[in-house]
Amino acid sequence: MARPESAAEPPATRAGIRRDLQNAFGDLRQRLAYLQLSEADAQRLRELLPRFREVNDRFAEEFYRHLLDFPATRRFLEDAERVARLKELQKQHFVSMLQAQWDADYVAQRQRVGLAHAMSGIGPQLFLGAYYQYVRFAVERLWELAGRDIPDRDALLSLLKVIFLDAALTLETYFRQSTEDIERALEIVLRSHSALEQFARLTSHDLKTPLGTILNVCDELLDDFGDELPGDAADLVATARDTALRMNRLIDELLSAATLPMTPESQRWPVCLADVVREVQQRVQPLIDEKPATVELQFDADFPDVLGVHAEVREILVNLVSNAIKYGDKDPTIVEITATREEDHVIVCVADNGPGIAAGEQELVFSPFRRLRTSGDVPGTGLGLYFARHLAEKLGGALWLESMPDVGSRFYLRLPAAP
Numbered sequence: 001m002a003r004p005e006s007a008a009e010p011p012a013t014r015a016g017i018r019r020d021l022q023n024a025f026g027d028l029r030q031r032l033a034y035l036q037l038s039e040a041d042a043q044r045l046r047e048l049l050p051r052f053r054e055v056n057d058r059f060a061e062e063f064y065r066h067l068l069d070f071p072a073t074r075r076f077l078e079d080a081e082r083v084a085r086l087k088e089l090q091k092q093h094f095v096s097m098l099q100a101q102w103d104a105d106y107v108a109q110r111q112r113v114g115l116a117h118a119m120s121g122i123g124p125q126l127f128l129g130a131y132y133q134y135v136r137f138a139v140e141r142l143w144e145l146a147g148r149d150i151p152d153r154d155a156l157l158s159l160l161k162v163i164f165l166d167a168a169l170t171l172e173t174y175f176r177q178s179t180e181d182i183e184r185a186l187e188i189v190l191r192s193h194s195a196l197e198q199f200a201r202l203t204s205h206d207l208k209t210p211l212g213t214i215l216n217v218c219d220e221l222l223d224d225f226g227d228e229l230p231g232d233a234a235d236l237v238a239t240a241r242d243t244a245l246r247m248n249r250l251i252d253e254l255l256s257a258a259t260l261p262m263t264p265e266s267q268r269w270p271v272c273l274a275d276v277v278r279e280v281q282q283r284v285q286p287l288i289d290e291k292p293a294t295v296e297l298q299f300d301a302d303f304p305d306v307l308g309v310h311a312e313v314r315e316i317l318v319n320l321v322s323n324a325i326k327y328g329d330k331d332p333t334i335v336e337i338t339a340t341r342e343e344d345h346v347i348v349c350v351a352d353n354g355p356g357i358a359a360g361e362q363e364l365v366f367s368p369f370r371r372l373r374t375s376g377d378v379p380g381t382g383l384g385l386y387f388a389r390h391l392a393e394k395l396g397g398a399l400w401l402e403s404m405p406d407v408g409s410r411f412y413l414r415l416p417a418a419p
């Protein structure tokens, strides 16, 4: 499915839009005009200044009392000395708003404030929400000055305008800083991902070449001299060959996991889930045959189709079902595959009655090489679920689990539904 053109806009264009916005509002005079802030407002604010200065301590007290009331803001204000210092800075900030000297210093001071909060990690909802304290205080003070009656309309509008000017200047820097942080983080992720890809390719080449030699030597030994080797020696060579084969598979899995790009929507096709489940059943049959316990593999006759890549959906399910069989500790071991369509996606569930996974270990199973303590001597590379989740995400879906020790696990695979 082709993406709409707007969604495919290169980031350069978005940066361009941001620059245009900055230019459009970069000029202070233009900003003041936009907010309809005039010299008359400046005059009015300066006249109000002494009446607000009288209660500036109260303002700072109330401002920080409010912030200290909420855990989300309190955690930035644990240090009493810091709060005392901030009260002073807050008072100066309020006063400078009413001095109404709208020049480069005024803008720079607001930018510094926006930057300080963005860099401290104070969320935008907390930062912007605190401006309500400015509005509330302005209204209450004017109400007091009017003898607890309707506040002066022009004075109130001047105050609101200057509070909006302040909020716009600080928030703009705040968001610019946050956007730059995100862009930098993204760049680091992209750079490290391509470095990882390169590393994985080189390493796999360096590892696979000698491994291929070991495999050949073992094969030749067995083919050419197998009959002459004492029984134990032939077994040892066969074990060495099997281990080398396993290592080969491990390298392939590592390489695919490290280099998986997102499958573009145009390369996802309707996949018949019922066919996939039949193939999964065939693939896991040897495991069922090997298991001393009875294995009951149950599934619906009807499955909704999904959108993806047939072989990849199958790999994910083979992984989930074979894990359920391998780790099953009950007789019978029951593995059930179901699927339900929910709006534009399908949730496939692989449920088992196995040993289950403790809450603290549930996310661990998706990490590379992190095999659980309960894995015992069940063979595996420790990459299966890591790889399966990668595949699910690559197909625009997700893979997660719910589990209860001794009761069993339910792995959920979400995939886009076929249209």
Ligand code: HEM
Pocket: 067, 072, 073, 074, 076, 077, 086, 089, 090, 093, 112, 113, 116, 117, 120, 122, 126, 127, 128, 130, 131, 132, 134
């Ligand atoms: C109306 C919104 C706010 C205004 C006008 C404001 C004002 C200020 C000012 C003037 C400073 C000093 C900046 C400098 O060093 O130049 C500052 C710093 C600080 N503010 Fe706010 N503040 C606001 C909201 C908040 C909120 C919601 C929190 C949450 C707890 C907060 C926590 C802090 C902290 C922790 C610092 C020190 C940052 C640093 O270490 O550099 N502020 N604020």
